[in-house]
Amino acid sequence: MRRDSLRLRLGLAAAALIALALVLAGIGLTVILDRVLDARTVAELDRTAKLIAGRVGLAPDGAPTLSRDLPDPRFATPYGGLYWQVEAGSHLLRSRSLWDKSLDLGQAGAAAQAPATLDTTGPDGGRLIAVVRPLQIGAPGAETALRVAVAEDRRGLAASRTTFLRLLVPALVALFVVLTLAMGLFVHRALGPFRVLQAELLAVHAGRRARLPEHFPDEVRPLVTDLNRLLDAQERALVRARAAAADMAHGLKTPLAVLDALARRTGPADPALAAEIAEQARAMGGQVERALARARIAAAGDLRRRSCRVAPVAERLVATLRRLPEGDSLEWTVAVPETLAYPGEEGELMEVLGNLLDNARKWAHRRVRVTGTDAGRPGLAVEDDGPGMSAAAIAGIGRGQRWDESRPGTGFGIAIARDVAEAAGAQLDFGRSELGGLRADLRWPGG
Numbered sequence: 001m002r003r004d005s006l007r008l009r010l011g012l013a014a015a016a017l018i019a020l021a022l023v024l025a026g027i028g029l030t031v032i033l034d035r036v037l038d039a040r041t042v043a044e045l046d047r048t049a050k051l052i053a054g055r056v057g058l059a060p061d062g063a064p065t066l067s068r069d070l071p072d073p074r075f076a077t078p079y080g081g082l083y084w085q086v087e088a089g090s091h092l093l094r095s096r097s098l099w100d101k102s103l104d105l106g107q108a109g110a111a112a113q114a115p116a117t118l119d120t121t122g123p124d125g126g127r128l129i130a131v132v133r134p135l136q137i138g139a140p141g142a143e144t145a146l147r148v149a150v151a152e153d154r155r156g157l158a159a160s161r162t163t164f165l166r167l168l169v170p171a172l173v174a175l176f177v178v179l180t181l182a183m184g185l186f187v188h189r190a191l192g193p194f195r196v197l198q199a200e201l202l203a204v205h206a207g208r209r210a211r212l213p214e215h216f217p218d219e220v221r222p223l224v225t226d227l228n229r230l231l232d233a234q235e236r237a238l239v240r241a242r243a244a245a246a247d248m249a250h251g252l253k254t255p256l257a258v259l260d261a262l263a264r265r266t267g268p269a270d271p272a273l274a275a276e277i278a279e280q281a282r283a284m285g286g287q288v289e290r291a292l293a294r295a296r297i298a299a300a301g302d303l304r305r306r307s308c309r310v311a312p313v314a315e316r317l318v319a320t321l322r323r324l325p326e327g328d329s330l331e332w333t334v335a336v337p338e339t340l341a342y343p344g345e346e347g348e349l350m351e352v353l354g355n356l357l358d359n360a361r362k363w364a365h366r367r368v369r370v371t372g373t374d375a376g377r378p379g380l381a382v383e384d385d386g387p388g389m390s391a392a393a394i395a396g397i398g399r400g401q402r403w404d405e406s407r408p409g410t411g412f413g414i415a416i417a418r419d420v421a422e423a424a425g426a427q428l429d430f431g432r433s434e435l436g437g438l439r440a441d442l443r444w445p446g447g
Helices: 006-055 154-190 192-206 221-266 271-296 310-321 346-363 391-397 413-423
Strands: 056-058 064-066 082-088 091-094 116-121 127-137 144-153 331-335 367-373 379-384 427-432 438-443
Touching (some): 006 056, 006 082, 006 127, 006 144, 006 154, 056 144, 064 082, 064 091, 144 154, 192 221, 221 271, 310 346, 346 367, 346 379, 346 413, 346 438, 413 427
Parallel strands (some): 331 367
Antiparallel strands (some): 056 064, 082 144, 127 144, 367 379, 427 438
């Protein structure tokens, strides 16, 4: 998947947001757990404080006493993590778990009627959560104020929190994986219309469809409508361009014919002037032919790309060229795979291959060979056993320069072939043939 893929971007954004949401949820759940644990611990400590308050009494000297020990063994274990303490003035009664220490309660519950909750330090230095409940006992008018405190070590709460996190983290990771996969499936389905649009555009590009269908969701339909409008506008522009080029070429043919007639008429009186007029008329004729060829290949820039099989076109062209002067005396060889396809219309291929074959016919001594391949980068090769061309001449033919004035023609055939080939995405190169003459290689991208 490419870095600029919309699906990748949406997937990564969704994964990041899911991860952020789960992290925040984990933090929130941990905070809630801490508060729930504190509230539950405070409630339990307050119940224990009430139980102690129901069992506390006063000795004759005013010291608090407890009628019965509490059943929890932690109260009897030194530093057992659960502690209680009763204060009556200067007298102090405490659980065995405090050993020789006492709870520092400050002023909590000294004046209030409701129980107070606070954090304090335990006998072993650990943090405690404590509930202090005020109490008055004795005869009416001679009550004695007491403070009953019950505390629990927070390390037990921290252990519960750790156990919770050990369960929570894998659960959140599993939830992240499930939600990310679900979001990936959602993004895949949400981008489904764009995949359909891509397939339809490929169908238009291949020439199997003239316009895009309208059955798309509301969010995509405006894009489809604009693309169809663009296709229609392009088609109209191509028609106008072809018509304008054809009109221009047709309008120039008559003056060219007049110039040719003038050259023939002037020949006996002034041969040099007649030759110059004829040469200029041929050059103008070549330009006309090139303009017509460009008009015919204007559709190569269209979105509706087409393809055609090469073998039938090559065989028809060779059959035609055999009937031209010097064509019947040549040995023609065509070895083109039936599966080889050119990325353009049949008329475009005939324009390219026809010019190449006609050029080979003019210069060949005895043989012209056409070979094709559809393996790797597909292409065609047209070779002859003529005199060949130098590197400078090969560089000049792209500009419509004549290599040799001894053969008829305008010098634009190869240039036209190159224009048509490049418009279809193909590349036309020239070199030396094994037969001794010129080799023209026509290559185009595979697929």
